[in-house]
Amino acid sequence: MKLPLFSSTACLRASLALGVIATATLLVACGGGEGDKKGSSQVAAKVNSGEISVHQVNFVLQRQQGLKPEQAQAVGRRVLEGLVDQELAVQQAIEQKLDRDPRIVSAIEAARRDILARAYADRIAEAAAAPTPEDIKAYYDSKPALFSKRRIYGLQEFNIEANANQKAALQAKIPTLRSAEELAGALKATSIRFAARNVSQAPENIPMGFLDQLAKLSEGQWVVVATPTGLNAALVASAKSAPVTEEAAKKAIEQFLLSDRKRKLVTDGIKALRGSAKIEYVGQFAAAASASADTGSAVEAPTVAPTPPAGASDALDASALQKGLSGLK
Template identity: 75%
Template sequence: MTSALSTRPTRLSRLVLVPTVLACAALLAACGGGDGDKKPATQVAAKVNSGEISVHQVNQVLQRQPGLKPEQVQAVSRRVLDGLVDQELAIQQATEQKLDRDPRVVSAIEAAKRDIIARAYADKIAESVSAPTPEEVKAYYDSKPELFSKRRIYALQEFNIEANAEQKAALQSKIPGLRNGEELASALKNAGIRFGARAVTQAPENIPMGALAELAKIGEGQWLVKAGPAGLSAVFVAGAKPAPVTEEAAKKAIEQFLLTDRKRKLVSDSIKKLRESAKIEYVGTFANAAPVPAEAASAAAEVTPTVAPTAPASDALDAATLQKGLGLK
């Protein structure tokens, strides 16, 4: 049931600042010469033919390396610089071949520029968001037992079944009585019904909140069946291993999630107000297209709040892993 147990949440990328890393990188770059040979912070890191790569460019890439430790900076900085050298060589060749004037390239550059400026505005708006309080963190933890205190790792057998209305009705009555996925596969084959199937182990962070809430209510050996326009999605719970996460272990990840979610909502509300006060006119074929209801657009932007341990042997949480699971990074 890939469609029922997968999600594609929308997101607004944010720059992750790493002050300590940047300071170390700048320090490493400044240590190239003796006391009498101090260079400015914008010194050149490498010369490539007639071009140059600055320390600032290296630092910009380091900013996008979450979790980088100070002792890793020197090695990572060199790898980053080597990558920038390769990039510069490619750019020089592209420029020589006038690829920078290609309409597709110009269009892509303009699109990237618009995205960067829009994200800068969003980041500026989000600066006013306050961090969640300990009480808010606890309230969130308590409100999502399926993610924390009663968290389970699911062994699932998923089926995507092609079926007409009559077949769907029959299968919805039949499937709950089957003992396992093998019985369903056999029944579908005998009936000549096309289907796709897979066995998968899923943690809560990989399951949409709606499906997770339903899975949390059923036990091993039971089915979750959903009808769709083209057929059915069916999931058999072959196993559900308890894997609780303590409040203390989840604290930092929850704080980061709540903060990020607040920023997303604030930016969304800000854009909504701008829309209300702006003069917007759709033209051509878009003029006759049905508008997307605000409620539907808002629901599409919702993320699935989930938490996962960094490793099976530990109940510590990794905020970066959490945010990736949430689709917020």
Template identity: 75%
Template sequence: MTSALSTRPTRLSRLVLVPTVLACAALLAACGGGDGDKKPATQVAAKVNSGEISVHQVNQVLQRQPGLKPEQVQAVSRRVLDGLVDQELAIQQATEQKLDRDPRVVSAIEAAKRDIIARAYADKVAEAAAAPTPEEIKAYYDSKPELFSKRRIYALQEFNIEANAEQKAALQSKIPGLRNGEELASALKNAGIRFGARAVTQAPENIPMGALAELAKVGEGQWLVKAGPAGLSAIFVAGAKPAPVTEEAAKKAIEQFLLTDRKRKLVSDSIKKLRESAKIEYVGTFANAAPVPAEAASAAAEVTPTVAPTAPASDALDAATLQKGLGLK
């Protein structure tokens, strides 16, 4: 879940930790503030030794995070400017010590430049994404009952068991008949089988989507057993408390998620087309390396949508967490 910053950043970290959206604050500074201010308009927000910090630089920081109230404008814009002053002082010292010529710094700058330009292209492509319709939002809500209408909070006892083929076969038939995790732990110890275990409370958004679909079918007091290459994973559902999320409460988060997902797909499709039309040649040790199948990469990235209420007593949803849960942010 996302939350407002609750700690005050150090001076040198303000530039990163305190960006806010009120660009109007910097514009007010540039234009002289109110009617009683007779200072001439200027694009310089501060002078630091022989350097200057422009109003445009302040604006760039302010535009990164929305949500400030009007009464916070003046204080936050000054705090942002102070952060830029600290940054400028550090830059001046780094330049004087020729740190800007350090190969590692030069490489990092080039990498950041490439990332910024590539992101600009992705943002441009993503602008074509259409907002989801109310019907699409409802369809998504209805298609994920385990996340919304039939959402449950699970009390689980999880086991990762090291076992050979013979042991796996025996355990798969035995585990479903056990009454709880304690009985399984005792049986494994008596058999000299190595295992790891933990008791955990999980919301569905913290469970991989594939496992969640199976877990949603398991009742309290039942087991979900899956075989793996090195053994078994066994999950005992000690409790499953209903915690539904209404369609109205989920609406905004679903809308934002669907829009973000469409943007991601547009960018992905665009890059795919560019790769198909480009001449790409892998050399050196990369020439013989097997490419990762797109399907495998996609499956590895799949996680569960985060759609939990922002607080236990609330039905409100957090759109940013929804996006993060789906690997879109």
């Protein structure tokens, strides 16, 4: 039920501020007298014929979330030691001509393209407008299952393997059963494979489509969802009220809405670029693209397009809501 979580521009800026503080502390620690001032502002360590700059140390420090100013010097020194080890390995790799290995060259180029594409996505996302108090209230009111009527669910879940005929029969039968034991017995009697577990779930950890169904149910009722290989069924063993006020949820909603706006800006931006670009598929990819266009189907593939900086679409277990509401459970 989880979606990948992405770093936001706001987090990067906060980390950058801490990185600047850390660098200032590190410069004092690494620098000597007046004569060393120029060198220490540029070089943190010399490793054989190579050098590690303070900028490299600072870059790593920027990525340390939650770093406090008083931790900067100690963390900076640990970062520097790690960079020394890295530099030694890099020097050996170059000496052994690994930087000319076709696989390594391809990996370096892929990393470069990814960094540039993400930088462009971040630039687009910067235009996202912050949610207004009215936006936050509207979102709060539109999701009672998440907030005003929030419940913690105790579920007895079944992951069932079934063919088309079995699925149809089970979808009709399961809602009439009074317990998880009855379902387990019925499945065993017909030799249908299944896995069962008991879980406690907060609504922010549940996809919205499934949550909307759960919110309508009382204890002792079932929710059944078809899957490609069978069915997922869950008996609501308990549903304890745990409402969250608008004020308590405000920060989480604000962050989520901003993240979602950034995601949409990036998605729309790439879509616009596709619309104005000349794209020609060649060889076997031309045939595959033509077949996909004719059937209107698409094969799921690994994500290589620019990643939106933060947030998710309809799944409300995104980082913003999950972390924002975690203290309220």
